[in-house]
Amino acid sequence: xxxxxxxxxxxxxxGGGQLGRMLAVAASRLGLHCHVYDPxxxxxxAEVAARATTAAWDDEAALRAFAETxxxxxxxxxxxxxxxxDLIESIVPIxxxxxxxxxxxxxxxxxxxxxxxxxxxxxxxxVDDAESLDAALARIGAPAILKTRRFGYDGKGQARIxxxxxxxxxxxxxxxxxSILEGFVAFNHEVSVIGxxxxxxxxxxxxxxxxxxxxxxxxxxxxxxxxxxxxxxxxVLLAAKILTELDYVGVLxxxxxxxxxxxxxxxxxxxxxxxxxxxxxxxxxxxxxxxIRAVAGWPLGDGARHSDVVMxxxxxxxxxxxxxxxxxxxxxxxxxxxxxxxxRKMGHVNRLTGPAR
Amino acid sequence: xxxxxxxxxxxxxxGGGQLGRMLAVAASRLGLHCHVYDPxxxxxxAEVAARATTAAWDDEAALRAFAETxxxxxxxxxxxxxxxxDLIESIVPIxxxxxxxxxxxxxxxxxxxxxxxxxxxxxxxxVDDAESLDAALARIGAPAILKTRRFGYDGKGQARIxxxxxxxxxxxxxxxxxSILEGFVAFNHEVSVIGxxxxxxxxxxxxxxxxxxxxxxxxxxxxxxxxxxxxxxxxVLLAAKILTELDYVGVLxxxxxxxxxxxxxxxxxxxxxxxxxxxxxxxxxxxxxxxIRAVAGWPLGDGARHSDVVMxxxxxxxxxxxxxxxxxxxxxxxxxxxxxxxxRKMGHVNRLTGPAR
Numbered sequence: 001x002x003x004x005x006x007x008x009x010x011x012x013x014x015g016g017g018q019l020g021r022m023l024a025v026a027a028s029r030l031g032l033h034c035h036v037y038d039p040x041x042x043x044x045x046a047e048v049a050a051r052a053t054t055a056a057w058d059d060e061a062a063l064r065a066f067a068e069t070x071x072x073x074x075x076x077x078x079x080x081x082x083x084x085x086d087l088i089e090s091i092v093p094i095x096x097x098x099x100x101x102x103x104x105x106x107x108x109x110x111x112x113x114x115x116x117x118x119x120x121x122x123x124x125x126x127v128d129d130a131e132s133l134d135a136a137l138a139r140i141g142a143p144a145i146l147k148t149r150r151f152g153y154d155g156k157g158q159a160r161i162x163x164x165x166x167x168x169x170x171x172x173x174x175x176x177x178x179s180i181l182e183g184f185v186a187f188n189h190e191v192s193v194i195g196x197x198x199x200x201x202x203x204x205x206x207x208x209x210x211x212x213x214x215x216x217x218x219x220x221x222x223x224x225x226x227x228x229x230x231x232x233x234x235x236v237l238l239a240a241k242i243l244t245e246l247d248y249v250g251v252l253x254x255x256x257x258x259x260x261x262x263x264x265x266x267x268x269x270x271x272x273x274x275x276x277x278x279x280x281x282x283x284x285x286x287x288x289x290x291x292i293r294a295v296a297g298w299p300l301g302d303g304a305r306h307s308d309v310v311m312x313x314x315x316x317x318x319x320x321x322x323x324x325x326x327x328x329x330x331x332x333x334x335x336x337x338x339x340x341x342x343x344r345k346m347g348h349v350n351r352l353t354g355p356a357r
Numbered sequence: 358x359x360x361x362x363x364x365x366x367x368x369x370x371x372g373g374g375q376l377g378r379m380l381a382v383a384a385s386r387l388g389l390h391c392h393v394y395d396p397x398x399x400x401x402x403a404e405v406a407a408r409a410t411t412a413a414w415d416d417e418a419a420l421r422a423f424a425e426t427x428x429x430x431x432x433x434x435x436x437x438x439x440x441x442x443d444l445i446e447s448i449v450p451i452x453x454x455x456x457x458x459x460x461x462x463x464x465x466x467x468x469x470x471x472x473x474x475x476x477x478x479x480x481x482x483x484v485d486d487a488e489s490l491d492a493a494l495a496r497i498g499a500p501a502i503l504k505t506r507r508f509g510y511d512g513k514g515q516a517r518i519x520x521x522x523x524x525x526x527x528x529x530x531x532x533x534x535x536s537i538l539e540g541f542v543a544f545n546h547e548v549s550v551i552g553x554x555x556x557x558x559x560x561x562x563x564x565x566x567x568x569x570x571x572x573x574x575x576x577x578x579x580x581x582x583x584x585x586x587x588x589x590x591x592x593v594l595l596a597a598k599i600l601t602e603l604d605y606v607g608v609l610x611x612x613x614x615x616x617x618x619x620x621x622x623x624x625x626x627x628x629x630x631x632x633x634x635x636x637x638x639x640x641x642x643x644x645x646x647x648x649i650r651a652v653a654g655w656p657l658g659d660g661a662r663h664s665d666v667v668m669x670x671x672x673x674x675x676x677x678x679x680x681x682x683x684x685x686x687x688x689x690x691x692x693x694x695x696x697x698x699x700x701r702k703m704g705h706v707n708r709l710t711g712p713a714r
Binding site for chain 1 (some may be wrong): 365378386388404406656676681687691693712
């Protein structure tokens with residue numbers, strides 16, 4: 001544990017949403033303080049963090065003051081402007097590193113990175129205008145999905161193209177943003193691997209979970225996922241390959257399609273991931289603590305799972321069911337958000353389904 | 358869940374130590390805010406609570422302001438002055454109730470209460486002066502232990518009497534405080550039951566843990582405890598009897614001696630208890646969430662244990678072993694205390710020893 005943070009030192013977290021909230025709680029268990037930076041006041045993380053700064057992403061004085069109070073910076077939000085990160089990095093290390101962030105911020109760069117690593121992805125092509133979209137559709141075929149290269153999440157910034165006639169409206173939906181056309185992958189189901197790499201290069205993965213989405217938003221993760229033994233090994237090796245290639249420090253989520261031809265990488269997220277929330281109640285050391293351990297230079301947990309779990313997201317007014325859910329044997333994790341808007345992640349629930357199989 | 362707090366409402370916690378810290382984290386998971394009241398600034402709980410008041414126990418204005426911001430008050434510290442509680446209770450309910458607190462604040466009242474319930478305790482007698490101590494020793498015999506009736510914890514305010522000749526120095530150690538002489542109980546080992554009772558009167562107990570003390574301070578709790586099936590049942594029934602008789606709402610710790618004549622109650626604590634810290638990693642709903650659920654009027658967890666656990670307290674400079682402990686598969690729970698004084702509880706570690714047997 002050379003270079004490791006000692007209890008009493010401070011981790012800076014960019015972004016003060018529910019992921020930051022759960023990271024801050026995990027850090028507190030290790031005696032580490034957190035300082036959360038977010039442009040919005042009163043977000044989920046501030047309540048459980050030692051300190052919070054409310055300031056814009058381009059507020060240089062605030063960024064500098066924040067960086068000077070912390071011993072390392074991590075993030076729960078990928079879309080922090082590069083100039084802000086440059087300023088922070090001139091003062092204090094950022095983990096995971098900038099390359100991991102850059103790759104995952106841009107769908108085209110991410111696909112190129114994965115392809116160069118020899119990993120399977122959906123067929124894809126860059127789209128800048130009607131002409132390049134036509135060419136892309138001619139090569140990839142329909143159905144396909146047009147996505148902005150940057151700033152998309154939970155199905156936002158996406159348009160389906162079921163037939164060539166949908167191309168114009170899909171392109172209009174991109175609002176002129178640089179985009180990428182992805183072919184549909186005929187998959188049986190989706191799984192994700194939550195992997196972690198320590199400052200010492202050690203890698204540990206949690207068992208893959210099987211994800212069910214609704215309207216582009218994760219609805220449920222079930223662990224263990226339906227995977228053959230060799231698929232399970234492939235999933236872990238693939239995650240380790242990505243982590244090592246990026247010289248990554250922290251937790252990374254890798255979404256995978258399970259197809260008859262093997263595993264196809266859907267996307268990677270350079271942070272703790274919604275599909276890893278089951279680890280809070282299925283593992284001794286969960287993804288949040290794992291991430292904190294990594295960025296603090298501590299040894300990682302081994303990822304061992306003691307129980308099988310089903311994680312259900314509470315979205316929008318799902319949260320009105322809390323009285324009923326509380327009457328069952330379920331671990332409730334609410335994010336402290338006052339207002340339940342449609343599509344807003346309000347919390348999640350973990351249910352144990354037995355000892356780990 | 359009539360009368361239940363809704364997410365977004367606030368629980369007041371009297372006392373801002375490590376128990377308050379872990380209660381505040383548990384409350385945050387349920388979307389409940391916490392407001393911590395403690396005379397000392399910067400204690401363990403404030404960091405993870407939505408709000409903290411630093412003021413003396415007799416600061417009426419601060420107590421009133423505190424009570425007016427919360428929807429229910431609970432405590433992690435038994436020795437809050439009665440006048441402070443009177444003031445708070447004139448504004449907002451206190452759970453567990455005042456009687457539970459009064460009984461456990463006074464060792465004589467506690468013993469009388471347990472005896473009246475038909476439960477076995479160590480032989481005891483009240484001691485006010487040399488004469489009553491002589492009479493008590495003549496009846497109970499040596500070895501025995503002289504304890505102040507109030508304000509004792511972790512072996513403080515206690516003096517052993519190995520033979521009649523120790524009586525004078527033991528009495529002097531009480532500094533004139535009203536005291537109680539307790540006979541030694543020939544026990545095989547000590548266990549504790551962490552029980553809970555909800556606002557609706559439902560009772561749920563965690564499996565008993567086996568405790569090992571050193572120098573009067575809990576060192577280790579192992580779950581499951583060595584108990585026969587009938588002892589296990591007795592332990593739970595006895596805890597339920599205490600909870601129901603006190604019309605208790607919240608978590609209560611009951612320390613028991615295991616003897617050849619059956620279970621003997623050592624003491625009760627009207628709060629979450631150090632010997633219940635194993636539940637954080639052995640149960641889906643731990644003692645801290647259980648207490649919050651009870652005082653918030655939510656349904657209780659069933660107390661089910663998924664894993665066997667050994668909990669080790671980190672006392673004083675034990676905390677210097679954190680780098681070594683972090684390299685093993687252990688859940689670390691530090692309390693964020695800056696200074697490691699001898700005898701000070703700095704944190705604890707839970708190790709899983711297998712699926713629940």
